[in-house]
Amino acid sequence: MFLKKYTFQILILLHVLIGALAISRSFVFAYSLLLLLGFFQIITSKNKLNLPIYWCSYAMCTEVLFRMTKGVIFYEYIKYLCILFMIAGIVTQKSKNRNSYSYVIYIFLLLISIIFAQQDSFNAFRQEVAFNLSGPILLGIASIYLYKKVFSVNQILELFKIALLPIISILVYLLLYTPSISQITFVSGANFESTGGFGPNQVSTILGFGIFIFLVLLIYKKKFTNFLILDFLIFGFLIYRELLTFSRGGLIGGVFAAILIIIYYLKSKPNFIINFIRIILVTFVFGSILFNYTSEQTDGILTYRYEGKDTFGVKRKDISSNRFSYANDELNIFLDNPFFGAGVGGSKYIREKTSYHKGSTHNELTRMLSEHGLIGVFLLIFLITTPLKHVFKNRKFTEYSFSLAFFFLWFLTINHSAMRLAFPSIVYGLSLINVKKIKS
Numbered sequence: 001m002f003l004k005k006y007t008f009q010i011l012i013l014l015h016v017l018i019g020a021l022a023i024s025r026s027f028v029f030a031y032s033l034l035l036l037l038g039f040f041q042i043i044t045s046k047n048k049l050n051l052p053i054y055w056c057s058y059a060m061c062t063e064v065l066f067r068m069t070k071g072v073i074f075y076e077y078i079k080y081l082c083i084l085f086m087i088a089g090i091v092t093q094k095s096k097n098r099n100s101y102s103y104v105i106y107i108f109l110l111l112i113s114i115i116f117a118q119q120d121s122f123n124a125f126r127q128e129v130a131f132n133l134s135g136p137i138l139l140g141i142a143s144i145y146l147y148k149k150v151f152s153v154n155q156i157l158e159l160f161k162i163a164l165l166p167i168i169s170i171l172v173y174l175l176l177y178t179p180s181i182s183q184i185t186f187v188s189g190a191n192f193e194s195t196g197g198f199g200p201n202q203v204s205t206i207l208g209f210g211i212f213i214f215l216v217l218l219i220y221k222k223k224f225t226n227f228l229i230l231d232f233l234i235f236g237f238l239i240y241r242e243l244l245t246f247s248r249g250g251l252i253g254g255v256f257a258a259i260l261i262i263i264y265y266l267k268s269k270p271n272f273i274i275n276f277i278r279i280i281l282v283t284f285v286f287g288s289i290l291f292n293y294t295s296e297q298t299d300g301i302l303t304y305r306y307e308g309k310d311t312f313g314v315k316r317k318d319i320s321s322n323r324f325s326y327a328n329d330e331l332n333i334f335l336d337n338p339f340f341g342a343g344v345g346g347s348k349y350i351r352e353k354t355s356y357h358k359g360s361t362h363n364e365l366t367r368m369l370s371e372h373g374l375i376g377v378f379l380l381i382f383l384i385t386t387p388l389k390h391v392f393k394n395r396k397f398t399e400y401s402f403s404l405a406f407f408f409l410w411f412l413t414i415n416h417s418a419m420r421l422a423f424p425s426i427v428y429g430l431s432l433i434n435v436k437k438i439k440s
Helices: 005-021 025-034 037-044 051-069 077-092 098-116 122-146 153-177 200-219 228-244 249-267 272-297 301-307 323-336 346-354 364-394 400-414 423-430
Strands: 150-152 434-436
Touching (some): 005 153, 025 051, 037 077, 051 122, 051 423, 077 122, 098 122, 098 364, 122 364, 153 200, 153 434, 200 228, 228 272, 272 301, 323 364, 346 364, 364 400
């Protein structure tokens, strides 16, 4: 619909250039401002082409680059920008889906936690509201806009290609401006040196999404660059940089979600078992070669990381990098504040005063319980059951594997990286769409 072969190749080259120039904070600042053009395009086109989701899919993949380079206007800029895109889409679209307005109630119930906030200063309160509620609110607004919208497979694959563009910029930036492997001291923990000094969890999440996209494009026989060999080179380098983050969540989530789509796709074709085994073997061999090569570059520490061992090869008692401890603390906070929770940002506030586990949580599920109490329990049940019910009802009429894959991308991401990025909010909204085999 949007992409022409040669135009898209120019866009790829442009994003290679963006990655090379991203060392300049002023350039990144100007680049981030340019994304505001999406709002005006949505308004002036009266949203005839479902532009908000294309703009949001692009923007959510730029978020890591902006934070990595510290050139963005403000930290949560992309989340607010995506909210702006989605609201513009809701306002300008002709047909309204009243069933989606259950997510309005969801947003309202989220805001109750503000009343019970415990921060000592207004500035701390403002930061915690922005950090903890912007992602869940974006999820609600994205769900209102996307609920039961119809897309063809080709439109979704086109959306994937658009989302890959800023990931190309990220790869170029990591290649040019992070230390060489020989200069990095690896330990069996998430690696900040290989991710431009920014959170490995978040970088891993977006790179894992890139891996998911490449696998889906390959199974549907769609080329990204129009050259299969070049696609494989980019795909291989993407996996390599993903492994170097030493954050496992993004890779696991991306591969698992892709497997769901691959199985569904192959089941619709003849010789399912043979084709499935063939793809598994090729993927296993390709992945094993890359993993072993990368592990050798890190003196075997990468293997220790995935085996749940420390830097010296000793099995860790907690293979979750203290995530179980954070979750246990937050469950205790929930039990102490069962009705309305500890308020927005309350779990971090209480843990920093009473526990060894400082900082923000990695798990959105336990954060919802500890900060929203029984309301959080209700909201989690709603968030989990609604897309699954949607998939169950439409599985005979749609390519439901896409919705299921988006749901698991959301669920797995919020369990290792909470909702620090706009990414899980947008992919949750995508789990509510209908993907049909119709012409674009």
